[in-house]
Amino acid sequence: MEGIRIGVFICWCGTNIARIVDIEAVTKEAEDFPNVVISKNYKYLCSDPGQDLIIQDIRDHNLNRVVVAACSPNIHEKTFRKVLEKAEINGYFLEIVNIREQVSWVHDDGDEATRKATALIRAAVFRVKHHEALFKRTVNIIPTTLIIGGGISGINAALEIADAGRDVFLVEKKNKLGGIAANLDLSYPYMTNMGDMLDPLIDRVLSHLHITLFLGSEIKYILGYIGNFETTVYSGNNKQTEIVFGNVIIATGLKPFDPGNIEEYGYGKFPNVFTSLEFERILKSGKITTREGKDPGNITIIHCVGSRNERFHEYCSHTCCMTALKYAYQIKSELPYANVFDIYSDMRSFGKGCEEFYTKVSRKNVRFFLFNQENGLPKIVKGGDHSDCDMLVELDEKITGKKIGIPTDMVILMVGMEAHGDARDIAHLAGISTCKNNFFIEKHPKLDPVATSTDGVYIIGSCQGPKDISESIAQARAAAARILGVVSQGYVPVEPITAEVNEDICCGCKTCLKVCPYTAIRYDLVKKVSYVNEILCKGCGTCSSACSTGAIRCKHFTDKQILSQIEGLFSTSIEV
């Protein structure tokens, strides 16, 4: 092929790649690959000077194809496409080689890693030669947003969008708004009354002109794509409402861990063992008493129930330590002569005002005991005959190294949070993924925390992982801002990677119509060939692989490109 001028740029990523891969050797090797005009390396290609280096070389050497060997394309493909565009060549004349996540971070053997990186870069050089200029399409956005879940996250997102004058459909499974926050008495660390904060928000949702609220309702499917989604809302007594919307926010929250299957804690067996949410109800009732109506003299709080333990959940549930301190504070305020024992396995009081609150509570004569998770959980047993208390909490205390027993009238289990049982179904209907704990996966854990891999679908609050109220609200407003930005523009650019039919080759067998999951392929009765609706097509390429005559090309993943890439992997004798 004439006129192809490729530049290869290899990133050290500081020491991340350079520590394992012999960058200089690969750079040198790449100089001799076909059509390569220059081959260079740099400490951080994604940095401003790194990007400028590529732009300058594109101009100086008249490059028309670029290979960047760096981190995963899922991280910086868009960054480098923009670099090409700044240098006034089409962004799709780029191929990224993943030599960090899939080479330097997963292999210890430097020689093998270098050999692999070289092969992958050569494959990219072979592939990029066949890249074509592609141009982004735009789709119009329906200005309405669907929010699934009416907890504190969903409510805040709904108000943020509705206050900007855009319509919102808010769908809540239960018959009331507020989610878990509605069950709380006070909030840490400033001891503000939850009802005082939440009730005005709920009132505003109920009366807002731009919010259509569906209580006791659910959705079972979502069809469409960013800007143009549709679904049916199923409400009580068989009412069905069909709605269309441009974006969707998932705010389905989480559920408290059920301590019933932790034998040590005797939940369900001892009447005065409560979960944290049950204790909130006691607090809300205005008086702390045992089930028998007595003032408890000794109260024990146990942390990490269902959390940070391989038997249950490995992760930290994030809010329980502070909530436990809140309880200790409230108990000491209401019952100054009661003994409060706090059994923790690490005190996690990070965040604004939280460590200060911990100090404040510890000065209230609350007794803290560190238990060693590795030596088993604390155990609740029946109190002895000579004890005034019904229960005895036994534990291995880590600091003193002693086994101790705490006579107790009341136990509060700080239950962790876990994903809803139907989280995977929700993920499936929205076309997003779940992590191993069934929390939804964001597009990028740091750079894009509320978007998902599906355009137009956002996740906020605890459905993404345990969060406290302020974090949930921050996410809600972030997603709302993202959506309002797109909605005010009225359209959104979408990937130009779609399929196309070569009418001269198409034999009209209609196989592609059957395999397309989006009914994006139609049959032209006059010409007797298939054609692709580019707005509906999402570029999966399944039709292209099914086409018996080779008439369908999947742009940016054409047969030619992928077959050349395979050739590139093996094209020299370096491979053993």
Added chain:
Amino acid sequence: MEFKPIIVSFLCNWCAYTGADLAGTSRMKYAPNIRIIRVMCSGRIDPVFVLKSFREGADGVLMCGCHPGDCHYHEGNYKCLRRFHLLQKYLLQMGIEKERLRLDWISASEGRQFMELVDEMVESLRKLGPFKIKEEMETFI
């Protein structure tokens, strides 16, 4: 000299490729014998890609997509599954051992499973030995 099999692997962008990236971000270590090619969907894996890989010198081919029901494009992985079964029959008829072509499901959170899968496949190919069909064909001709 020790035989180092080369595996060409086709991973779908949304689940398997992301799962492989997760193995990286988690700093898991696996055999360096694998060469990953990204496709948007496992449904895009044309049988020709597999045959081409063997022809160019791959000792094994690994195809991975999203778990059934989780496909980003709804059902591309089912199309992949169908093609896989046909392809494996075809390969057997050509005298290519069925261990040389594998299809597995890797979700975006299954970095560990991906690591184990690669190591396992490399090990089984090592036992099987190099892909020799080219040489065998030449003796026929």
